[in-house]
Amino acid sequence: MTSPKSDIPGPKAWPIFGNILLVSQFNSATNRVKFAEEMTKKYGPIFRMFLGPYQIVFVQGHKHVLDVLQKRGREFMNRPDFIPGIKLSRKAIGGSGIVFANGDDWKGRRRFSLQAMRDFGVGKTSLEEKILEEIQNIAEDLEKAKGAEITDVKTIMIKASCNVIHSLIFGYRYKHDNESLHKLIKTMDDIFSGPGPLTASGIFPILNFLMKDSVRVRVEGFSTIRKYIEKHINEHRESFDPENIRDFIDMYLEAEKDESERTSVLNPAGLFSTIIDLFAAGTDTTATTLDWSFLFMIQYPDVQKRCQEEITKVIGAGRMVRLSDRRGLTIHRGNFNGNTKTGQYSGFKIPKNTIIVPSLVSVHLDKTIWTDPTEFNPGRFLNQSNEIINKEYLIPFSLGPRICPGESLARSELFLIFSNLLQRFEFSKVDSSDMLSFEGITGITTTPSPYRLKADLR
Numbered sequence: 001m002t003s004p005k006s007d008i009p010g011p012k013a014w015p016i017f018g019n020i021l022l023v024s025q026f027n028s029a030t031n032r033v034k035f036a037e038e039m040t041k042k043y044g045p046i047f048r049m050f051l052g053p054y055q056i057v058f059v060q061g062h063k064h065v066l067d068v069l070q071k072r073g074r075e076f077m078n079r080p081d082f083i084p085g086i087k088l089s090r091k092a093i094g095g096s097g098i099v100f101a102n103g104d105d106w107k108g109r110r111r112f113s114l115q116a117m118r119d120f121g122v123g124k125t126s127l128e129e130k131i132l133e134e135i136q137n138i139a140e141d142l143e144k145a146k147g148a149e150i151t152d153v154k155t156i157m158i159k160a161s162c163n164v165i166h167s168l169i170f171g172y173r174y175k176h177d178n179e180s181l182h183k184l185i186k187t188m189d190d191i192f193s194g195p196g197p198l199t200a201s202g203i204f205p206i207l208n209f210l211m212k213d214s215v216r217v218r219v220e221g222f223s224t225i226r227k228y229i230e231k232h233i234n235e236h237r238e239s240f241d242p243e244n245i246r247d248f249i250d251m252y253l254e255a256e257k258d259e260s261e262r263t264s265v266l267n268p269a270g271l272f273s274t275i276i277d278l279f280a281a282g283t284d285t286t287a288t289t290l291d292w293s294f295l296f297m298i299q300y301p302d303v304q305k306r307c308q309e310e311i312t313k314v315i316g317a318g319r320m321v322r323l324s325d326r327r328g329l330t331i332h333r334g335n336f337n338g339n340t341k342t343g344q345y346s347g348f349k350i351p352k353n354t355i356i357v358p359s360l361v362s363v364h365l366d367k368t369i370w371t372d373p374t375e376f377n378p379g380r381f382l383n384q385s386n387e388i389i390n391k392e393y394l395i396p397f398s399l400g401p402r403i404c405p406g407e408s409l410a411r412s413e414l415f416l417i418f419s420n421l422l423q424r425f426e427f428s429k430v431d432s433s434d435m436l437s438f439e440g441i442t443g444i445t446t447t448p449s450p451y452r453l454k455a456d457l458r
């Protein structure tokens with residue numbers, strides 16, 4: 001049996017298994033950045049590993065990442081739907097949603113979702129009011145602790161981000177102590193916290209038999225979420241009134257009536273899988289970003305103080321911070337794709353069905369762009385006239401055809417939640433000797449290691 005062949009540099013690959021152990025190490029590494037840096041040192045900014053028979057090409061550094069995502073984005077924009085794990089999860093969901101869709105399905109549902117988010121308020125007062133209502137609830141959760149330690153910042157934030165998507169899709173929100181909200185968040189976590197498709201079990205699904213318990217939890221999670229979403233869709237079908245489009249589901253039902261759209265893109269399976277994707281992509285990401293923000297605020301109280309001084313100067317304490325205040329205030333995450341045709345990049349042949357992993361974080365830590373990139377220094381993004389600089393290299397929402405469609409919504413949530421909480425609360429370590437870790441726990445998103453903080457009313 002022969003080893004897989006490639007002209008892209010990388011570690012020796014074994015017949016059948018390729019570099020399966022190394023890929024598993026990469027997936028579970030607490031510091032993926034360091035792992036990728038070491039591989040880059042050995043093999044260069046474009047290196048490869050084989051996961052079974054599939055070649056994964058890792059792309060590092062601003063020049064190549066921007067090239068792959070943007071300049072040649074259309075060549076590399078397709079998701080690798082040839083991977084068995086992706087095929088299985090599409091089958092389990094009964095559709096490809098947006099995240100794992102390609103071609104017309106992807107284009108149609110992505111365009112529809114962007115339009116729906118615009119129509120239901122992204123960038124408008126109606127959505128702003130929804131986020132402000134969530135902030136009042138977060139503030140109540142923080143106040144309940146009465147200055148005692150809080151260990152679950154992310155749990156508090158996720159209730160807010162989940163509610164925002166929930167109300168966009170289903171037309172209503174939950175109180176933060178509502179059991180149905182807690183169950184929904186837990187079910188999503190059960191479904192999405194397991195191994196992703198770029199793992200040994202994603203390539204050799206037979207291995208799922210070794211992980212019977214986590215597979216069972218996932219299957220049960222899918223069944224729970226399917227019942228939940230279908231119940232809402234059926235209720236919407238029964239009470240549908242074309243003169244009164246209430247939310248994302250109504251808008252989809254209206255669009256589904258169009259013969260050509262219905263048969264191809266906007267069909268019932270598409271609705272269910274798109275809803276799953278919006279929850280999966282829009283809930284944990286936003287909450288995790290906020291979780292990190294507050295960790296940084298308690299480690300760097302001087303930065304927190306500067307933010308608070310600016311909020312006091314521009315807004316004061318008498319009213320909440322609004323989206324329209326963004327201009328006045330200066331304060332203020334990658335994925336994998338596959339190519340479907342044989343191509344060429346940077347002198348290397350990229351065969352059909354190669355998985356491409358451009359690293360966004362390698363752009364954010366690129367020493368040729370940023371001075372001391374691992375130092376926490378929000379000032380690096382501003383020039384002396386307080387104008388944002390190097391914007392083209394700050395790409396947490398990615399770039400190109402697959403750029404995050406929720407960027408505008410996420411930016412509104414992050415800005416409003418962060419600045420309103422800083423206006424009202426002083427965040428600090430519970431004990432000044434608390435040693436905080438900034439290493440993070442790697443999963444679909446990288447979350448902070450557990451930490452505790454205090455929130456005192458200012």
Ligand code: HEM
Nearest residue numbers: 098099281282285286289333335396397398402404406410
């Ligand atoms: C801080 C919050 C967020 C961050 C950092 C973030 C980041 C990203 C990134 C890096 C991608 C991958 C782009 C690629 O594949 O190259 C992505 C895709 C996506 N995001 Fe977000 N996102 C956030 C919030 C949201 C929200 C709130 C929503 C929805 C309401 C959302 C919906 C999506 C969807 C549907 C995709 C898949 C797009 C596609 O495949 O065409 N995201 N996001």
